[in-house]
Amino acid sequence: MSMTSRPTSRDVAKAAGVSQSTVSLVLGGKWSGRVSPATAAAVQDAAERLGYRPNRAARSLRLGSTRTVMLVVPTLTAPFFGAVYEGAARVAAQHGFGVVAYPWPEHAGPADSPFAAPHEAIDGILASSLAEDALSGFAGTPVVMLDSDPAAEAPTVVFGVEDGMRVIVDHLAGLGHRRFGHLASSIDQWTFHARGRALADAVAAVPGATLVREDAALDVADAKDAALRLLGGPGRPTALVCDDDVMSAGAYKAARARGLEIPRDLSVTGFDDVLLAAALEPELTTVRLPADELGAAGMDALLRLLEGERPGSLSLPGELVVRGSTGPAAVGAAPVHGPLHG
Secondary structure (H helix, E strand, O other), X not given: XXXXXXXXXXXHHHHHOOOXXXXXXXXXXXXXXXOOHHHHXXXXXXXXXXXXXXXXXXXXXXXXXXXXXXXXXXXXOOHHHHXXXXXXXXXXXXXXXXXXXXXXXXXXXXXXXXXXXXXXXXXXXXXXXXXXXXXXXXXXXXXXXXXXXXXXXXXXXXXXXXXXXXXXXXXXXXXXXOEEEEEEEOOOOHHXXXXXXXXXXXXXXXXXXXXXXXXXXOOHHHHHHHHHHHHHOOOOOOEEEEOOHHHHHHHHHHHHHOOOOOOOXXXXXXXXXXXXXXXXXXXXXXXXXXXXXXXXXXXXHHHHHHOOOOXXXXXXXXXXXXXOOOOOOOOXXXXXXXXXXX
16 A cells, blocks of 8 residues: 555455455444454554545445434534434444434424535434424435434433433432422423423422412523422422423522522422533432434434335433432511512
8 A cells, every 4th residue: 555545345355354345344334244343443453554435436336325414403402413413423424324403492383404415415304302293305315313202103212301300309209208290391392292291290280389380481591481480379389390401500590589599499490411410509309311323223223214214203211319409498488579680
């Protein structure tokens, strides 16, 4: 191999002492059951030493595909979707696929492709936290839905958000809380509907427990206003259950404005466990949803769909992370009145 030429699969085969077809199997991620792990490791080591990168254009011509997947998300500004992308891209790269991220807001109607000819530009779609009908313009393109209604026709990978809400209620009830407030997302998405139903059912199963609800945008200021309404009436909640960590930040601001100390006077819980959860003071009790794993599992399902399989729907468990924002219910807690501050 010339010092100036780009290394080829032939160079990798020679360095590893195998055939070019073996190199293709290993670097295409299709060696399991056909090539020994030791041989696969030798090929991967040789490719890394030589700096070999598959020629995606040549491979696309050979396979009749672009080896490209489009990840459609409601926004690129939420940290959650960055983690979904990272998980999807990691698995895609292992199989020689690239991932293009494309934001399409939930409320914007059917998505248009960013490509002139989507059927020629992409092999499949991962759609996170969107309704299935948002992809009506991509008829015929293989699709896997993430964090979306499991009743959809397409294969889905979701979080067990209902279990997450039940675990939160168990945790708070165990601390003596009986007056619950739900700071609910106003976004019309399956995941938030599921959270709301599960929370209401779980509270109803706690003897003597009550639940009040206010809807708000996934926005700190709007969540603060909604939380102020929840905390302003008689018999205010002793625990605020928030649909999202960002909304919890609004709840913190509302508690401060009402002169309430967290968790002495008010317990607050979130959902997702994004970086913000550990940045709040006290740190936030929340349900950790592994967004990276969601992207990875979704990409694995899509790749199997592209291979002609029919992957079943999958639910990933969340995990309750107990931090400093929850504590025993204040005995005889009463509404706090007086001037707002903060």
